[in-house]
Amino acid sequence: MGSRRRARRDNKRERPSCVAPAYVKRQIPYYEFLDEEGLVKLEQQADWLIQEIGLEFRGDEEALRIWRAAGADVSGTRVKLPSGAARELCRTAPSQFTQLARNPQKSVEIGGTSQVFAPVYGPPFVRDIEGGRRYGTIKDHENMVKICTQLPSLHHMGLVICEPCDVPVSKRHLDMLYNQIRYNDKPFLGAIINRSCAQDSVDLMRVLFGPDVVDQHCVIMGNVNTNSPLLVDKVVTEAARVYCAAGQGLVAVPFILGGAMGPVTTAASIAQALAEAMMVCAFTQLVRPGAPFILGNFLSSMSLKSGAPTFGMPEPVMSNLIIGQLARRLNVPLRCGGALTASKLPDAQSAAESADSMLSTVLGGANFVLHAAGWLEGGLVTGYEKLVQDADRLGAYQVLLSGLPVDENALARSAYGEVEPSGHFLGCSHTLSNYETVYYDAKLSDSESFEQWEDRGSKDSARRAYERWNRLINEFEAPALDPATHEAVSAFIERRKRELPDAWY
């Protein structure tokens, strides 16, 4: 067994990710954390917020017109709906949909028992153990696209794996979309920072997939945040009007730091997040009934020492589990959680917080998990090492989600015919016929003897991760892209870059 294995390890080429499933089909039960009474109270609170307090919709007259046309109580920019009405509007949102990738083998199902993992989104800084902490560049973005597209436990690419801060803000979306198209064949997100960026994203998909495919399928999604508490600005409504009007997806995510953008008690912040996301879902269904929608949730706790956000703490762990229950009751796909941490470094704090955050995300049944890899420092930094460390653990969660077989082979009665009490199972035929597939092979986990480990340089997890991501970049081969498509995509991007001003804010 030893030598066969050694041969595989010395063969440094990664297995191509296309042999891995494009996404995870959950085969384990949900963990029903909160009881029926508690769930009903949270739903009633969300309804109460929508009916009695209402949400502000600011900066987009067309959004208010849409609400008025639907019969909402609109007073100035305040929108209220009678209890139950928002939930009723959400009923046309699909419980499950497919986002196509340009490689059909990598298209993902979103919703139901599918779980899809994507890397961190949005950090302006990057960090690696040799280069330290610095602003992200378009080269970093390209590197990270190349890394993530090769990691089989990442099924979706997000978009802004880091902010390319060396490119004008007005043009970043085009360069990032280029990287996602050129170096990757998994699905990804579009831009949302303003209406024109959103429109560019959808238009570019028409170039990549052809307009008919885009008309009939979800090929891209926008991911937007409400301005908690209870404010929805035009970034959200315009993105909805671009993406959903084109039949594309929208992920709407209340980001609530408890005690700041929502009440300090977790239950209240969960209910507020439900109210906000439900109202955006209702809005998308007014824009286009049946538009793909993902109910988002991002709750964070707070340090009592500094008022700074904390991550991986027990309160968001509970909220991941509970929002999962609420989303299933609403029958829409859920985005929540991720491998979150406040730590600056890919150290023990980072890993512990990320693990608790991510395991509860997985158990909670999140269908689309942004920030599943690479997140450091409260989302300000993308860690190169953290990307591959997290991906390694995501593979473990994927195994967990597949459940435990209890069939005849798993019960192994025949092995007890070969192995007497006090014997050992290493050489028995049941072991030999099962050992290659039976345990998760964590690429970054060291389990060698102390002496072997010392001989190989006493490397810690971060050092091994550094070597791995460098190897992934060095060995990268871009997935095939039809030259004519590449030319059309490039031409679109060049044209839009000429048309747009160089704006840095």
Add this chain to the structure above:
Amino acid sequence: MGSRRRARRDNKRERPSCVAPAYVKRQIPYYEFLDEEGLVKLEQQADWLIQEIGLEFRGDEEALRIWRAAGADVSGTRVKLPSGAARELCRTAPSQFTQLARNPQKSVEIGGTSQVFAPVYGPPFVRDIEGGRRYGTIKDHENMVKICTQLPSLHHMGLVICEPCDVPVSKRHLDMLYNQIRYNDKPFLGAIINRSCAQDSVDLMRVLFGPDVVDQHCVIMGNVNTNSPLLVDKVVTEAARVYCAAGQGLVAVPFILGGAMGPVTTAASIAQALAEAMMVCAFTQLVRPGAPFILGNFLSSMSLKSGAPTFGMPEPVMSNLIIGQLARRLNVPLRCGGALTASKLPDAQSAAESADSMLSTVLGGANFVLHAAGWLEGGLVTGYEKLVQDADRLGAYQVLLSGLPVDENALARSAYGEVEPSGHFLGCSHTLSNYETVYYDAKLSDSESFEQWEDRGSKDSARRAYERWNRLINEFEAPALDPATHEAVSAFIERRKRELPDAWY
């Protein structure tokens, strides 16, 4: 808020641990991972093993005599029971019992919804970031007792927090018991390596608590491993005959590395572990019906690269959840899991593996968790930093186990009277009256700004943990111990040391 908080941080004294609960009362639902059909299959497999294969009981004629007297099918050293008989014998084992501590406030309930955390047990080596890896000494053991007794998230002390390798094997148990009695007032375990050590442990408790208390209460427990597969040696049966005969507790733990001491498939190893632990439970109840017993389970997966044990992988995560279900069906307290890792260092691998291992232990409902803090390198090393890192996370799990309040205060409707949409909740009265208690305060987690963190020396988790455990040792004050009791304990230990030879194996 900031200055009040800062005052607390600068006051470096830890809050005394006696304000923390002595153990955790679980208030969240169990996660029912495996379905009824799967559970029944595992139970039937355990019954099949006991009836058709049988267990070896070697080296203790008295154990065989006890089995024969109970009507078991004993052939040579092989003991078989008809299907269901072992489970029937287990019925007299209490579903819940109390282990007294010498400080009554720190006595623990074991079983039911109680969950009790204890540090690592047994590593011959210790490690800290300044001193590196080295053999443990009795001074290390004393240090670790002083650290653990101050950590409020550790409710029980185990015994061998590290092996004191500078003390003769024949006398180690006496020095370790002395440290546990002198520097600690939480409950702890007794020695088991041979009958005389076990007897010393119980006898010493008679000195510490008085013989009447020991006759009527569980004040100490022995923790023993079966010799998987399906072998129970005299260490186990003699420990049962000493501890249980005296009305004290026994923890019996099959340690199964899948593919070596059990079949390579997890389901089979779970069933085998159930069979082994159930047979030891049955044996304890033959020794003394009603003797406190904890059903143990220690399953590990294997590296496909080296055949070495791995930890924190998805297969043991599942087995923690499933063995919890099986133990509840048997209605006996459960020991399983811990904060396990194969990592050599308190790094990201260590923390990720420990987190997944421990969170599943917690969700699985383990009643007694040895190895909940300090474990490194597959159990060969106790990490000083790891002890306090793990304890910090145990505090988070304790909060998780207490569940999420969804009452009027938690729903915070009044806050929306003070805070308008798009406002913020930082200064509102609901936040002010709740913020001090509402979020877990993780002592070792850094959530400062990057600049603050850099100003304070850019310390990683291990460095902060190093500072914390040193502070705990420097500030240690031994809990009060009646001088006459101390004298009697010392006299007992001195006498036994004179009587025992200096043996090093």
